[in-house]
Amino acid sequence: MAASASWTSLKPSTSSGQVSWLRHRPLSAAFGVTNLSLGRHRDQPRRFIVLSMDAKPTILVAEKLGEAGVNLLKEFANVDCSYNLSAEELCTKISLCDALIVRSGTKVSREVFESSAGRLKVVGRAGVGIDNVDLAAATEHGCLVVNAPTANTVAAAEHGIALLTAMARNVAQADASVKAGKWQRNKYVGVSLVGKTLAVMGFGKVGSEVARRAKGLGMHVIAHDPYAAADRARAIGVELVSFDEAIASADFISLHMPLTAATSKILNDDTFAKMKKGVRIVNVARGGVIDEEALVRAIDAGIVAQAALDVFTEEPPAKDSKLVQNENVIATPHLGASTMEAQEGVAIEIAEAVVGALKGELAATAVNAPMVPAQVLTELKPYVALAEKLGRLAVQLVAGISGVKTVKVTYASARAPDDLDTRLLRAMITKGLIEPISSAFVNLVNADFTAKQRGLRITEERVTLDGSPESPLELIQVQIANVESKFASAISDSGEIKVEGRVKDGIPHLTKVGSFEVDVSLEGSIILCRQVDQPGMIGKVGRILGEENINVSFMSVGRIAPRKQAVMAIGVDEEPSKQSLMRIGEIPAVEEFVYLKL
Numbered sequence: 001m002a003a004s005a006s007w008t009s010l011k012p013s014t015s016s017g018q019v020s021w022l023r024h025r026p027l028s029a030a031f032g033v034t035n036l037s038l039g040r041h042r043d044q045p046r047r048f049i050v051l052s053m054d055a056k057p058t059i060l061v062a063e064k065l066g067e068a069g070v071n072l073l074k075e076f077a078n079v080d081c082s083y084n085l086s087a088e089e090l091c092t093k094i095s096l097c098d099a100l101i102v103r104s105g106t107k108v109s110r111e112v113f114e115s116s117a118g119r120l121k122v123v124g125r126a127g128v129g130i131d132n133v134d135l136a137a138a139t140e141h142g143c144l145v146v147n148a149p150t151a152n153t154v155a156a157a158e159h160g161i162a163l164l165t166a167m168a169r170n171v172a173q174a175d176a177s178v179k180a181g182k183w184q185r186n187k188y189v190g191v192s193l194v195g196k197t198l199a200v201m202g203f204g205k206v207g208s209e210v211a212r213r214a215k216g217l218g219m220h221v222i223a224h225d226p227y228a229a230a231d232r233a234r235a236i237g238v239e240l241v242s243f244d245e246a247i248a249s250a251d252f253i254s255l256h257m258p259l260t261a262a263t264s265k266i267l268n269d270d271t272f273a274k275m276k277k278g279v280r281i282v283n284v285a286r287g288g289v290i291d292e293e294a295l296v297r298a299i300d301a302g303i304v305a306q307a308a309l310d311v312f313t314e315e316p317p318a319k320d321s322k323l324v325q326n327e328n329v330i331a332t333p334h335l336g337a338s339t340m341e342a343q344e345g346v347a348i349e350i351a352e353a354v355v356g357a358l359k360g361e362l363a364a365t366a367v368n369a370p371m372v373p374a375q376v377l378t379e380l381k382p383y384v385a386l387a388e389k390l391g392r393l394a395v396q397l398v399a400g401i402s403g404v405k406t407v408k409v410t411y412a413s414a415r416a417p418d419d420l421d422t423r424l425l426r427a428m429i430t431k432g433l434i435e436p437i438s439s440a441f442v443n444l445v446n447a448d449f450t451a452k453q454r455g456l457r458i459t460e461e462r463v464t465l466d467g468s469p470e471s472p473l474e475l476i477q478v479q480i481a482n483v484e485s486k487f488a489s490a491i492s493d494s495g496e497i498k499v500e501g502r503v504k505d506g507i508p509h510l511t512k513v514g515s516f517e518v519d520v521s522l523e524g525s526i527i528l529c530r531q532v533d534q535p536g537m538i539g540k541v542g543r544i545l546g547e548e549n550i551n552v553s554f555m556s557v558g559r560i561a562p563r564k565q566a567v568m569a570i571g572v573d574e575e576p577s578k579q580s581l582m583r584i585g586e587i588p589a590v591e592e593f594v595y596l597k598l
């Protein structure tokens with residue numbers, strides 16, 4: 001990563017040693033949006049992705065969404081409800097959209113992200129499953145993916161139970177028979193559920209609700225989920241067992257895991273062969289977790305007595321699908337989430353998530369970024385700002401020709417290590433490090449990816465302090481190794497550029513530069529001066545700035561010893577002119593200085 005292209009570095013000759021300053025390119029270019037709003041009162045929420053309030057974003061709703069959700073979106077954005085778009089039409093439209101909302105019927109492929117040319121900032125999945133969204137491509141394009149993970153849980157669980165009971169009592173087949181004018185009471189004798197073993201595969205939100213309801217029907221419920229907590233299962237009277245034990249002992253198997261590389265075709269010829277003869281299968285998860293051809297074979301072989309399917313590998317399945325046409329199979333057209341209540345809930349949940357994300361709030365339902373619970377976020381907010389600003393300062397201290405490759409971040413906290421999630425802080429430091437020197441748009445979603453792509457290695461260290469863990473962090477330190485600095489005093493005794501900051505009264509402060517203690521609030525911009533400590537320096541610098549009507553927000557001097565070298569940190573609200581900066585550099589006692597834009 002070369003720290004040069006976007007800065008103007010001037011080096012006027014002075015009698016007092018090296019003088020240099022850096023001019024930062026406009027932030028709006030880094031964000032790739034127009035009218036970026038940087039002005040922020042300290043009480044305003046910290047924004048992560050900032051879109052101008054006067055440029056209304058455009059949201060494409062590509063599948064039917066509950067009215068309440070659409071109305072919420074319309075309060076904030078231009079909403080384009082265009083359903084049944086072809087892949088080409090979606091790719092064409094997407095370059096004009098800031099957000100896209102889909103259900104399970106739209107493939108949000110890599111081409112969609114590429115076609116958006118960076119404009120698409122959020123994909124909202126109005127439901128749970130995100131297997132129709134190319135998450136890797138979204139992350140690489142810095143596009144946040146949010147879903148609505150809770151609003152349809154009960155609906156899906158109820159549909160699972162509906163299929164379970166309907167299958168056991170041949171409801172669908174018997175109904176069709178009666179409508180065909182028949183009265184086949186002997187043909188449609190069913191099986192009872194009470195006392196039977198149900199294996200719930202995937203003990204997440206839907207799976208656990210199915211388990212709870214099945215217990216109410218008098219079933220013996222076991223579950224398999226490699227990631228579920230045994231005590232959560234035990235609490236509702238469910239035993240967690242291995243995959244093989246689950247499928248071998250079940251009379252009924254209900255699938256509730258996501259479709260992933262590991263779960264794809266998890267029910268196949270081999271696994272069907274291990275099941276009890278006459279097992280009955282319910283699938284309201286994803287069609288792809290079953291090898292559908294193997295299921296037909298297992299039904300034909302009498303291993304599987306019946307299957308009740310809401311989801312299919314291809315949706316809709318082929319009209320002549322052997323599976324769907326099998327008389328021992330009942331099928332519904334992906335109706336798990338389709339209740340009035342669930343759809344209203346999902347629509348509101350996704351509309352709020354998408355609008356929040358477009359406003360720059362951190363999403364609680366982010367799929368490709370760490371979820372930060374609101375409470376944690378509130379607590380971390382000033383540290384998030386501190387982290388970005390330290391990154392921004394540190395990289396501006398690097399001399400133009402040096403390449404930033406290794407950054408070490410140290411967090412000092414009295415909290416236990418697992419009580420402080422630093423992913424958000426690391427992402428913001430990365431953003432601060434990369435954005436001033438590139439055209440990259442860095443956010444919580446793509447921070448790690450962008451750093452890796454640029455060969456930037458960020459290591460983190462935790463220092464556990466004694467004392468009260470009331471505040472999450474005592475200080476953050478950012479060190480850049482193996483570089484030269486525009487401001488030699490920023491190099492610590494161990495040879496790295498080092499900046500350190502703390503939060504004081506909710507405001508981020510720079511508290512150390514190199515080996516010098518300073519104290520300046522990280523607002524506006526900063527001038528760092530190394531000088532010979534002597535009376536009148538603050539006055540001299542203050543007068544130069546005052547003559548240009550530059551407001552000084554903070555000044556602090558950190559020195560080795562009286563009358564020896566000192567570093568003066570001056571916070572300014574406005575950008576001083578080159579002439580004023582040159583005049584500061586020409587003050588005889590000033591040995592070096594740097595102007596840093598936050």
Ligand SMILES: NC(=O)c1ccc[n+]([C@@H]2O[C@H](COP(=O)([O-])OP(=O)(O)OC[C@H]3O[C@@H](n4cnc5c(N)ncnc54)[C@H](O)[C@@H]3O)[C@@H](O)[C@H]2O)c1
Pocket residue numbers: 128129130149152153156201202203204205206207224225226227228256257258259262263284285286310311334335336337338
């Ligand atoms: N048919 C519908 O309309 C409908 C509605 C809602 C949800 N769903 C689908 O149901 C599934 C579950 O949804 P959820 O909200 O309960 O999700 P969830 O994330 O809460 O639960 C999924 C569970 O599966 C577990 N799991 C992951 N890999 C596993 C594996 N190899 N073996 C066993 N368990 C594994 C996870 O640990 C997790 O506990 C998803 O596929 C979702 O898309 C379908």
Ligand SMILES: O=C(O)[C@H](O)COP(=O)(O)O
Pocket residue numbers: 103104105126127128129130152334336337338
């Ligand atoms: O994953 C889900 O939420 C369900 O499969 C529902 O999908 P749908 O929104 O397309 O009904």
